[in-house]
Amino acid sequence: MNQPLNFKQELTCVFGQPVAENPTQCMMEAAYNACGLDWRYLTIEVAPENLAQAVGGLRAMGFRGANLTIPHKVEVIQYLDGISDAAAMMGAVNCIVRKDDQLLGENTDGKGFVQSLKEVTDPAGKKIVMFGAGGAARAIGVETALAGAAEITIVNRSTERGEALAQLLQEKTNVPTTFTKWDGDYTLADDVDVVINATSIGLFPDVDAVFPLDFASLKSNMIVSDVIPNPPETHLLREAAKAGCTTLDGLGMLVNQGVIGFQLWTGVDPDPQVMRAALEEVFGVK
Structure with missing residues (x-):
């Protein structure tokens, strides 16, 4: 070196x-x-x-x-x-x-995520909720769809970007994909398998940023992942761990x-x- x-x-x-x-x-x-x-x-x-x-x-x-x-x-x-x-x-x-x-x-963005996810569960057949519609979300959405995800929900503040990503995934991969506008604390459906934060919320130096999620809707059988590597333990992952979820950090x-x-x-x-x-x-x- x-x-x-x-x-x-x-x-x-x-x-x-x-x-x-x-x-x-x-x-x-x-x-x-x-x-x-x-x-x-x-x-x-x-x-x-x-x-x-x-x-x-x-x-x-x-x-x-x-x-x-x-x-x-x-x-x-x-x-x-x-x-x-x-x-x-x-x-x-x-x-x-x-x-x-x-x-x-x-x-390799999405491929790296899918490989990390496969260490705890196979994305095939899973219902996924992903926050964000930027570059990381686009890569992860494509690769999880290609890996066989059953359904993907894109949650994003910008309607234009969120709808564009949902349309891309639907058309290119044929995986059922919907868009939900992110307005306030998002509530997860009970049948969600995998939750992904593909936004920069909580990224250094804004490590104390509160993730806009109804944490009471987290279930212990859910897998919660954050793509942020710095810090490895984000607010989202701390709250998910408290709910008994399996967590995956950005590292x-x-x-x-x-x-x-x-x-x-x-x-x-x-x-x-x-x-x-x-x-x-x-x-x-x-």
Whole structure:
């Protein structure tokens, strides 16, 4: 991890706005080291107007791939040689993989979530309520639908975005999908199996934000998941745990996204426990 760069090393990167200690960078480099790979994962700030040049540099310098954050996930598509079917459905790419001389786009957001969910239950046949209609919700909605969800309800404050996502899922996956406007504390139906927060409510630094849910409607047989990794324990998850629900934090999704990207870039299966331990160290999880 502390070795200097040299021409023998393989490189991957993330296009976004770097922070002092990037959690994904720490996670990926811990996995590279554990697998004995002389690779680096670099955090590179790229302004929107420089995205085309950044992808060109990716090609020229032989990077094996990259991750992308907001605001690049949609705009990058025009600069790639192709994208996966799932990424095409979502209309967004968060992972670039070099195959021979081509740069191909993938989206690991939803796949990472589904893998995390499968550690506690199979989404096939489940009734899902998902809060949010942004990029994360779109990716998770597509992948849970493709995994066989029986029914999906999109709950969102913006009617336009919520209805658009419900329509996309209905048309592209044929999974029955409805939209409900989020106005006040949402009450869950008794037959809901999986509850997903795909919004930023509770994300650092707004860690004390109260999640607008009627917590009395939570049932102990429900699985409650939050995509927020920082902090790993959100207000929603604390209340769900009090109700006896099985909870899934955002670290699991982040780890599984990393595992998928790692496999795509290297062809090697990393140790998820090593990756989670690196994240827990960054976030100070006891």
